[in-house]
Amino acid sequence: MSENCNHDCSSCGETCKDRDPKSMLQAPHEMSSIKNVIAVVSGKGGVGKSLVTSLLASSMQKKGYHSAVIDADITGPSIPKAFGIHEKAYANEMGLIPVKSRGGIDVMSINLLLDNDTDPVLWRGPIIAGAVSQFWTDVIWENVDYMFVDMPPGTGDVPLTVFQSLPLKGIIVVTSPQELVSVIVEKAVKMAEMMNIPVLGIVENMSYFECPDCKSRHSIFGESHIDEIAARHGIVSVSKLPIDPAIASACDKGEIEAVDAPWLAELSASLEKICN
Numbered sequence: 702m703s704e705n706c707n708h709d710c711s712s713c714g715e716t717c718k719d720r721d722p723k724s725m726l727q728a729p730h731e732m733s734s735i736k737n738v739i740a741v742v743s744g745k746g747g748v749g750k751s752l753v754t755s756l757l758a759s760s761m762q763k764k765g766y767h768s769a770v771i772d773a774d775i776t777g778p779s780i781p782k783a784f785g786i787h788e789k790a791y792a793n794e795m796g797l798i799p800v801k802s803r804g805g806i807d808v809m810s811i812n813l814l815l816d817n818d819t820d821p822v823l824w825r826g827p828i829i830a831g832a833v834s835q836f837w838t839d840v841i842w843e844n845v846d847y848m849f850v851d852m853p854p855g856t857g858d859v860p861l862t863v864f865q866s867l868p869l870k871g872i873i874v875v876t877s878p879q880e881l882v883s884v885i886v887e888k889a890v891k892m893a894e895m896m897n898i899p900v901l902g903i904v905e906n907m908s909y910f911e912c913p914d915c916k917s918r919h920s921i922f923g924e925s926h927i928d929e930i931a932a933r934h935g936i937v938s939v940s941k942l943p944i945d946p947a948i949a950s951a952c953d954k955g956e957i958e959a960v961d962a963p964w965l966a967e968l969s970a971s972l973e974k975i976c977n
């Protein structure tokens with residue numbers, strides 16, 4: 702315990718033995734019904750975390766579940782673009798209503814509340830974390846089976862808020878093969894361990910490129926370290942996604958739901974098992 706402890710865990714970031722992680726859980730909106738909440742994290746930006754979030758939400762929706770996505774990356778929101786969502790969210794007297802993707806996935810993102818998609822959000826950390834909390838407490842999430850939270854990269858204010866205030870089933874860690882990234886990703890894994898949040902799976906994005914002609918595989922960003930990291934932390938589910946120009950193009954066109962993601966089939970199946 703810090704010597705300056707005022708016994709108000711909500712204003713403190715210390716991980717001490719007196720902290721009750723459940724005590725800071727926030728209730729969702731009274732009209733919400735959410736069965737499973739899973740956060741998607743990365744140690745570093747640009748490794749494909751939003752892509753994996755979108756593909757997982759879409760794969761659970763295609764299995765017949767109702768998916769939802771909270772875009773917790775307030776300063777770099779990319780979920781609406783991946784789903785091709787252009788309309789804005791609205792509020793009624795009860796609360797905020799998420800926007801539905803073409804495939805029926807409920808989405809909330811700061812970009813659905815801003816007048817212009819290109820307007821920057823110039824807020825300090827605690828305000829940003831507060832906005833993410835409000836996506837949980839003030840949005841009416843109806844009959845959601847799987848909610849995926851697309852986190853900002855790293856281990857800052859927002860991950861801390863989400864880890865402490867949402868009833869997470871666990872996290873999925875997204876990484877890429879570069880040595881530096883794999884060092885940083887262990888910080889995210891260790892943060893989850895310190896906060897007693899299970900790591901449900903680890904996804905290595907841009908793991909290889911498969912030649913469309915001869916089908917040989919090339920490790921463009923270097924050799925994979927993912928199996929070693931997973932073994933070191935007892936993480937059972939490991940998925941590897943190729944570099945695929947079709948994926949980049951689907952993201953750019955807002956057609957992520959049209960992408961079939963066979964590489965994530967095992968992870969989706971294990972989410973079904975863990976969460977049912």
Ligand SMILES: Nc1ncnc2c1ncn2[C@@H]1O[C@H](COP(=O)(O)OP(=O)(O)OP(=O)(O)O)[C@@H](O)[C@H]1O
Pocket residue numbers: 743745746747748749750751752753774777779853854906907942943944945946947948949950952953
């Ligand atoms: N496997 C892949 N093959 C081709 N393009 C990819 C792949 N993964 C990601 N991309 C492209 O890389 C870009 C960044 O991906 P994404 O936005 O998912 O990263 P991120 O980790 O969420 O980034 P940030 O942390 O900055 O929000 C996107 O334009 C996406 O289309």
